[in-house]
Amino acid sequence: xxxxxxxxxxxxxxxxxxxxxxxxxxxxxxxxxxxxxxxxxxxxxxxxxxxxxxxxxxxxxxxxxxxxxxxxxxxxxxxxxxxxxxxxxxxxxxxxxxxxxxxxxxxxxxxxxxxxxxxxxxxxxxxxxxxxxxxxxxxxxxxxxxxxxxxxxxxxxxxxxxxxxxxxxxxxxxxxxxxxxxxxxxxxxxxxxxxxxxxxxxxxxxxxxxxxxxxxx
Amino acid sequence: xxxxxxxxxxxxxxxxxxxxxxxxxxxxxxxxxxxxxxxxxxxxxxxxxxxxxxxxxxxxxxxxxxxxxxxxxxxxxxxxxxxxxxxxxxxxxxxxxxxxxxxxxxxxxxxxxxxxxxxxxxxxxxxxxxxxxxxxxxxxxxxxxxxxxxxxxxxxxxxxxxxxxxxxxxxxxxxxxxxxxxxxxxxxxxxxxxxxxxxxxxxxxxxxxxxxxxxxx
DNA sequence: GTCTATAATCAGATAGAC
DNA sequence: GTCTATCTGATTATAGAC
Numbered sequence: 001x002x003x004x005x006x007x008x009x010x011x012x013x014x015x016x017x018x019x020x021x022x023x024x025x026x027x028x029x030x031x032x033x034x035x036x037x038x039x040x041x042x043x044x045x046x047x048x049x050x051x052x053x054x055x056x057x058x059x060x061x062x063x064x065x066x067x068x069x070x071x072x073x074x075x076x077x078x079x080x081x082x083x084x085x086x087x088x089x090x091x092x093x094x095x096x097x098x099x100x101x102x103x104x105x106x107x108x109x110x111x112x113x114x115x116x117x118x119x120x121x122x123x124x125x126x127x128x129x130x131x132x133x134x135x136x137x138x139x140x141x142x143x144x145x146x147x148x149x150x151x152x153x154x155x156x157x158x159x160x161x162x163x164x165x166x167x168x169x170x171x172x173x174x175x176x177x178x179x180x181x182x183x184x185x186x187x188x189x190x191x192x193x194x195x196x197x198x199x200x201x202x203x204x205x206x207x208x209x210x211x212x213x214x215x216x217x
Numbered sequence: 218x219x220x221x222x223x224x225x226x227x228x229x230x231x232x233x234x235x236x237x238x239x240x241x242x243x244x245x246x247x248x249x250x251x252x253x254x255x256x257x258x259x260x261x262x263x264x265x266x267x268x269x270x271x272x273x274x275x276x277x278x279x280x281x282x283x284x285x286x287x288x289x290x291x292x293x294x295x296x297x298x299x300x301x302x303x304x305x306x307x308x309x310x311x312x313x314x315x316x317x318x319x320x321x322x323x324x325x326x327x328x329x330x331x332x333x334x335x336x337x338x339x340x341x342x343x344x345x346x347x348x349x350x351x352x353x354x355x356x357x358x359x360x361x362x363x364x365x366x367x368x369x370x371x372x373x374x375x376x377x378x379x380x381x382x383x384x385x386x387x388x389x390x391x392x393x394x395x396x397x398x399x400x401x402x403x404x405x406x407x408x409x410x411x412x413x414x415x416x417x418x419x420x421x422x423x424x425x426x427x428x429x430x431x432x433x434x
Numbered sequence: 435g436t437c438t439a440t441a442a443t444c445a446g447a448t449a450g451a452c
Numbered sequence: 453g454t455c456t457a458t459c460t461g462a463t464t465a466t467a468g469a470c
Binding site for chain 2: 171199
């Protein structure tokens with residue numbers, strides 16, 4: 001093998017193997033949950049020896065924790081900030097679309113997060129409360145301002161947000177059930193559009209928000 | 218101890234202990250998932266010796282399976298049949314209300330089911346496909362008939378049903394997150410009404426269904 | 435029906451040679 | 453950086469006395 005093809009920078013192997021391991025772990029934790037996931041399968045999926053995983057991560061829990069933080073970070077960067085001058089149809093439509101897209105493109109991430117919350121967030125609990133407290137308060141305030149300004153019906157902002165979360169994440173977390181019901185084994189581009197348009201129609205109209213022209217979608 | 222106070226009928230002890238064990242197991246499986254649940258804690262919660270659990274159930278998996286079947290049965294009996302002559306507002310409103318009620322009253326059951334689906338339904342898979350196939354087809358047909366009759370907007374029936382499932386079950390499955398966001402440690406009667414009325418408002422209006430008078434709710 | 439061993443297995447984590 | 457061998461602890465399930 002030519003020297004030129006070898007990783008040249010220090011820590012290159014480390015970086016590459018961490019990525020392999022994280023990808024393998026993401027699948028394993030999504031498929032089995034924290035308690036069902038075993039290091040042996042993670043190693044196998046990553047193509048490394050089991051003991052070697054411990055050269056990169058101190059423990060199974062540390063590996064899980066790293067994944068959870070990555071997921072939350074990825075989530076945050078996917079969903080931009082909003083403010084009260086923005087148009088509700090615009091903002092909520094874009095948010096629904098981004099969430100559906102995230103679910104269909106990152107089902108494993110969504111499942112890991114769902115499993116963690118389902119068990120009462122034993123690992124990520126505090127971290128989340130700090131992080132989401134502000135985020136949520138900001139959005140609730142904007143929605144309340146929209147209501148005050150007569151831009152939409154008087155619906156409880158928290159429950160509206162929960163509705164968007166639950167309906168969009170459902171397509172990742174419960175994809176087994178959804179796919180069984182639809183009689184398909186994976187989502188298509190058409191499914192994405194159908195899901196997005198149905199959710200957007202019902203939620204926006206249900207909140208008394210006038211939709212934008214089709215061009216804006 | 219007086220003889221009269223002892224269980225008189227054969228199998229009485231068995232019946233009582235099975236109930237104790239199932240209740241304990243329901244909590245344990247809801248809190249920890251199938252892989253995280255351990256027989257030791259189930260026994261402790263039930264107030265029995267660990268080995269004694271095996272006198273009543275052959276294995277952890279059998280116990281889990283019994284619970285899942287109970288949950289599905291309970292679910293079915295909670296939600297009555299519908300047909301195309303019925304009024305959409307009436308039927309969907311009642312269904313949403315019943316689902317929210319079920320979630321708030323039986324969070325453990327909902328969580329066990331959610332955990333099973335999240336993992337790809339490894340245990341209950343086939344059983345479900347048989348059971349839900351017909352159920353779902355029936356509802357989809359009715360909703361399509363309502364659309365044909367001009368009683369509601371042309372929204373995809375499958376996605377409408379998923380929306381009702383996801384939004385209502387969210388309050389059980391992700392109660393940790395919801396309660397943290399709302400700043401409370403349990404749901405009140407007021408929460409129940411707020412949730413039900415918000416979901417009903419958005420979903421019915423979003424589908425272009427005229428609500429009934431308040432008296433009917 | 436209950437409960438104290440105990441067998442058998444499995445998986446996390448580490449030691450230490452290469 | 454990699455990998456074999458090993459230690460340790462936990463847990464399922466059973467045997468068999470009471």
